Amino acid sequence: MKNSFRIFTRLGGVRYYAAFGSKDLKIDGVKDVIAVASGKGGVGKSTTAVNLAVALASKCQLKVGLLDADVYGPSVPMMMKIDQKPEVTKDMKMVPIENYGVKCMSMGFLVPSSSPVVWRGPMVMSALRKMSREVDWGNLDILVIDMPPGTGDAQLTTTQTLQLSGALIVSTPQDVALIDARKGITMFSKVQVPILGLVENMSCFICPHCSEPSFIFGKGGTHKTAAEMGLKVIGEIPIEMDIRKGSDDGVPVVISAPDSIVSRAYGEVAVNVVNRLQELAKEQEHPESNSTRFS
Numbered sequence: 022m023k024n025s026f027r028i029f030t031r032l033g034g035v036r037y038y039a040a041f042g043s044k045d046l047k048i049d050g051v052k053d054v055i056a057v058a059s060g061k062g063g064v065g066k067s068t069t070a071v072n073l074a075v076a077l078a079s080k081c082q083l084k085v086g087l088l089d090a091d092v093y094g095p096s097v098p099m100m101m102k103i104d105q106k107p108e109v110t111k112d113m114k115m116v117p118i119e120n121y122g123v124k125c126m127s128m129g130f131l132v133p134s135s136s137p138v139v140w141r142g143p144m145v146m147s148a149l150r151k152m153s154r155e156v157d158w159g160n161l162d163i164l165v166i167d168m169p170p171g172t173g174d175a176q177l178t179t180t181q182t183l184q185l186s187g188a189l190i191v192s193t194p195q196d197v198a199l200i201d202a203r204k205g206i207t208m209f210s211k212v213q214v215p216i217l218g219l220v221e222n223m224s225c226f227i228c229p230h231c232s233e234p235s236f237i238f239g240k241g242g243t244h245k246t247a248a249e250m251g252l253k254v255i256g257e258i259p260i261e262m263d264i265r266k267g268s269d270d271g272v273p274v275v276i277s278a279p280d281s282i283v284s285r286a287y288g289e290v291a292v293n294v295v296n297r298l299q300e301l302a303k304e305q306e307h308p309e310s311n312s313t314r315f316s
Contacts, residue, residue: 060201095129102271
């Protein structure tokens with residue numbers, strides 16, 4: 022524990038994106054890094070990130086890592102049912118803790134769940150760099166980053182220190198959430214991170230008695246926003262009690278109820294993410310034909 026926490030107390034200078042080439046921004050052994058983001062908290066971003074990571078591992082048979090970048094409010098320890106500290110290698114790299122086939126790293130592994138992290142921006146940025154680069158991830162097909170809400174220091178640090186393959190934007194269908202989702206999309210486009218698509222979370226509630234859908238947060242808002250911004254909705258996740266229960270119990274719904282409607286929805290998102298990454302890889306091989314990326 023002492024060695025783990027010492028890693029987070031060594032502050033370094035802020036790296037700027039322009040100072041490094043793409044090779045310098047890659048993590049050794051990690052093929053793709055994707056950010057799961059939202060402009061607003063409370064839209065189910067962490068739940069989406071966790072179930073996406075587990076679906077990529079279980080349904081797509083990929084080697085997957087999950088980085089909890091929400092330093093102030095880490096959710097991965099509870100959602101992934103992990104209650105232990107990471108070990109440290111001889112070269113002072115933390116070893117991610119694996120569960121459900123996913124290698125995980127979170128500030129929640131290093132501090133008690135009841136203890137707040139009262140840090141200013143520079144320490145948060147240093148912690149994010151260390152949790153991404155000073156971790157022995159091994160060989161991964163995809164590293165999923167559960168981003169904190171907003172468009173501030175944490176988001177900029179991640180884009181400046183890592184080569185992101187793309188960002189997945191999570192929002193509910195209501196206008197008040199989509200306003201901030203647009204800001205998140207614009208931020209990533211400004212730092213030249215491709216948008217993989219939008220996920221509409223809490224798309225509807227399906228009555229367990231009559232099977233009629235109720236659109237609690239509105240209908241069609243995410244699709245309208247995506248169309249206006251030249252993007253695609255790559256998944257719709259309905260509200261279901263099993264999602265909440267799985268998050269609280271530490272058993273993601275794609276594990277606890279793999280054949281449920283919502284688990285199939287997460288599986289479709291995982292497949293669409295993989296397909297989108299393959300499309301972007303082809304575009305980078307032939308940049309002259311790339312007309313889908315934001316300018």
